[in-house]
Structure formats: structure tokens, C-alpha cells
Amino acid sequence: MLRISDISYSVAGRPLIEHASATIPDGHKVGIVGRNGTGKTTLFRLIRGELALETGEITLPKRARIGGVAQEVPSNEVSLLNTVLAADTERAELLEESHTATDAARISEIQTRLADIDAWSAEARASSILRGLGFTSAEQQMPCSDFSGGWRMRVALAGVLFSQPDLLLLDEPTNYLDLEGALWLETYLARYPHTVLIVSHDRELLNRAVGSILHLEDKKLTLYQGGYETFxxxxxxxxxxxxxxxxxxxxxxxxxxxxxxxxxxxxxxxxxxxxxxxxxxxLKPITTPQEAALKRFTFPTPEELSPPIIRIENGVVGYDGKPVLSRLDLRIDQDDRIALLGRNGEGKSTLSKLLSDRLDLMQGRMTKASKLRVGYFAQHQVDELHIDETPIDHIRRLRPTETPSRLRARLGGFGIGSEQAETLVGRLSGGQKARLSLMLATLDAPHMLILDEPTNHLDIESREALVEALTAYSGAVILVSHDMHLLSLVADRLWLVKDGAVAPYEGDLQSYRAMLLGNDKPAKVEKPKTNKPKRPSRDAILALKKDVKICEQRVEKLNEMREKVAAKLADPAIYEDTYGVADWQKKYAEIEDGLVRAEALWMAALERLEHAEI
Missing domain, CATH: 1.20.5 (Single alpha-helices involved in coiled-coils or other helix-helix interfaces)
Incomplete structure (x- = not known):
């Protein structure tokens, strides 16, 4: 049991945590939430004993092992698999001693302990974890030096999961995972045999992988039972x-x-x-928790272009003459909201680079609207900001003739206040850097915005603000994200990038999730049920209601799109251009087809909810 009793801690004289207490029973999975800067990472350092408490104490059972991902694994010549195996230091030490021990009693103790910790299945377990985090069997035999920092962070995560500490501390673990890796981690943590504390802003992870929420707010800790929605x-x-x-x-x-x-x-x-x-x-003052002002994103509004803004016919794209994606036949209109699905390495980033003019077609034809402007945001761009310059410096380089007040207004539209505007980027938080990169990506009012993992380092309030901004944005959105909540609220079309091709995915995100998780599970033999079906839990009912709401919103969005296109077709002026009329008619047919599928999904969701509530 983890006991946090009356703890206090200050940073530079500013109280961060004051007389806070909480008790976490053994084996519980707890999500830690709170706005950026409230002290969640500091709490982890206090639990690990890296910082000295001012008051109170934190207690754990004797000999309890604490594990977490502090940094990426070194870039060395050790294979990924052996790196993960070495993370279980007890197993490694026992195996080494087993080769040199001569005392019969000690040899017996070693073998018994190796059996207790399931040492002989270790390689299969380590390989399974690496596979779940996106590494193929061949890649697991490659040296760590062959992989970038983000991928080595995954190896570090695999190592701590393999070592199975009694208290697992994970700080934003999905920030360096794709959607498939995040879904795998979600199910793995739900089955983890020991206590888990997760700092996360991923609503779906907090709904599915934890049983309670520890909220850090106003320097206090409050424990709520249930997932994030219940909290x-x-x-x-x-x-x-x-x-x-x-x-x-x-x-x-x-x-x-x-x-x-x-x-x-x-x-x-x-x-x-x-x-x-x-x-x-x-009369003692009744204080209410301090709500953060929702820092909104303000995307500039582009002018409307005739559809399609991009058309690709029989396209082939790749690197150094080697195709990654072939047979591309794609069309993008300005009102499209498209999520790219697919495992890492299948070509999502390649497609994003092609659409943003960072790659050229090797074969085929791509036509674009003549005035098309494209904004591109990727996590590596956040890391490429000039750390010795301020946000004002970054934007002034792109808008040298604008007044300082206008530059500050632009930054303010992305939640970067006057104080942060004059702060060196190296001293900004991850969320503030992400906001700056988003502002730079949208500075020219792009007609299409390509976002690759835009929610990394953003807290839940900022993620909700991003959803609102993207919903109001009048340009096309191409979205790659591990955040299922963001995808479900923003995307109305799904493209699956798989086996060197890109094709529409006919199901919804929940069916895609079920497909991915089903691939990792053995087939189950259904047994006849004789008992009365168990009534779904409250959390299950809430999840079904959420599905219904998402489906309903999708139908509403498609109806709005249909009305807009119908109005265009009713305008006599467009019939002066036969080619343009055909595009609008094709668009209308696509929306009609999508609406039929969306309504079917909505009715199915309603039926599931109705059945569950009986």
C-alpha cells in the first residue's frame, strides 16, 4: 500500500503541494490528473525519494520496487531484445551467478528463484512487449543505435514493463506511442499485476486502464473512484x-x-x-477549486477554394527510388476531416510529407488548387524550435513588418501570454512549445492543416480547446494521433494506410480498435450461456452513451455538409464550368453514401444502448 500522509513541497519558495494526503491500495491502477504545472511530475519524484519533503511522509511496503521511464535507453550496439531482458536486474544477476555457483544449496536457491520469477519464459515475454509497442521480430534483434530517440523511449518503456516493479510510475507514456501502441498499452496496464500510477492527459487511457483518479489541484490530492468520465x-x-x-x-x-x-x-x-x-x-470562506481559463486556439480563416483542393491519380511515393505507397487514388476537399490510421512504418508520415510538398511523387499525377496553402505540424518541429530565442523572435522572422502589439496578439490567440512571449523557448513548457509550433504552422491561414500527434504535451483543457478550434476551422484537416478522443470528435473520414496502399476504412474508430486488439488475442471458443446476462456496469453504460453521441454528431456534420453542397448545386453559376459541376456532383454522392453508413452506425449504437439499459 502506498500512503501519502500530509506532504508539503515548495519550489523556489512557491508552495506546490501543501498538506496533501492519499492512500493507494496494492494492485490498484490510478490515473493522476491536473493542469500542467500543478506538480504531477514533482509528486513522482517525491515518491521515488529524489526530492526531500518539507512535511509529512510517503511510505511503501519494505523492499517494494519502484519503476519508471526516466530517459531513453543509450544508443549502443546491444539489441533491443537484450536491452529489455537486462532491465530485470534480478533475473540477470541470478543467471550470471548460476554459471559460477558451486554450493549445492545456493544452486538450489537460484533455480527455485528463477522458477518463481518465470525466468525461462522471459525472452518470449520481452518479445511480446516489444511487439506490442511496434517492433517487428527482425527489429528486436537490431542494435539500439539503429533507432531514433523516440523509438528508444519505447524500448525504455518496454524494459520497465518487463521488469514488473511493485509500483509502476508512468509519466505521459503515450506521448511517444502511436495509436496502435497506445491501445496495446491500455490493455496491458489493465492486466498489470501490481500497482500503477499514470500521469496522463489521454482521456481514453484514463477511462479504460485505471480504476480511480487522483486529482492534484489547489496543492491538494483528491482520490475519485472510477475512470476519467466518472471523475x-x-x-x-x-x-x-x-x-x-x-x-x-x-x-x-x-x-x-x-x-x-x-x-x-x-x-x-x-x-x-x-x-x-x-x-x-x-463565516469561513467557502473556496471553489481554481479553474484555469480555457486557453483557446484561434486558427486564421482561409478563403474558399473550388473542390477538390488535392487530387492524386495512380500515385507512387517513396524514398531513394523505393516505393512506400502505390496505387494512390485520393481526393481531398476543403471541408474534409480525415484521420490516418495504420501501424507505424506503414506510410502515414510518408503520405503526410507528400501532401505537404515535402516529398514528390515518383509516378502518377497530383493536381492541386492553384492558391492552395498547407500548414504542417509534427512533433519533431517542436524539438526544432530555436531554444535561445523567444516566441516573439520566431514570429517576427516570418512577419518582420508587423507591429509588436500585432505579433503579441497572434501569440495570444494560441494561449501564449505576454510573459511567455518574451521568455526563451528553452524555458517554456512542452505545452507552450507545442502552441508556438501550431501558431507558426497556421500563420498563413492554410486551406489544409496536417497534424501529426498535435496533443503531445497538451493538458486535457488544451486538448478540448484544440477540438473546438478544429471544429470551427474552415480548412481541411489531415490528422495522425494516438488520442482516440480527439479523433472521434474531429474526424469524419478514416483512411487506412496498410500494405503499401491507402483506402477508406468503412468502420468507425471503435471497430478499428476492436480489430487491432483482436489481432493480439487468441480466438475464443464461445460457450453456451445458461446464466442470466449480467447487467452492464455504469461505466459501460456511459461508454455506450458516448458512442451514441459521437455517432449523432457525425450524422449532424454530414447533414450540414450535404446542405452546403446542395446549395452549391442549386447555384446556376457553377453550371458554366462542366468540370466543376462534376466535382460537386461527385462530392454530393460521396456525402450521401457516407451519411447512409453514419446513420446505420448511429442506429446500431442506439440499439446497443437500449439493450444495455433494459
């Missing part, structure tokens, strides 16, 4: 109750004060006035 509902009710009590107390204080003000000077009422002053003094 959000409970916290909203708590906030509403606190605000209601605060309003009642304000009204009570005002009433008492009005009596004092009226009768303070009257001798006959002096005693009563003094009595009410004492009552006012005894």
Missing part, C-alpha cells in the same frame, strides 16, 4: 455544490452586513449589530 462528473457535481454554498454564504454575509450598516449607530441596536459582526467574522 469529471463527480468533480462537476462537487464544483456545483461548492459554488452553490458560496453563493448562499455571500447572501448571508450581505444580509448580516446590511443590518450592521443600518443600525451600528443606534444605541438600541448596538448589541445586535456587534453580534452580527461576530457572526460575519465566524
Amino acid at each position: 469529471a462528473e463527480a468533480r462537476a457535481a462537487r464544483l456545483a455544490a461548492a459554488e452553490s454554498e458560496a453563493r448562499k454564504q455571500d447572501a448571508r454575509r450581505a444580509h448580516l452586513q446590511s443590518f450592521v450598516d443600518r443600525f451600528r449607530a443606534k444605541a438600541s441596536k448596538a448589541v445586535q449589530a456587534q453580534s452580527r459582526l461576530k457572526m460575519i467574522a465566524k
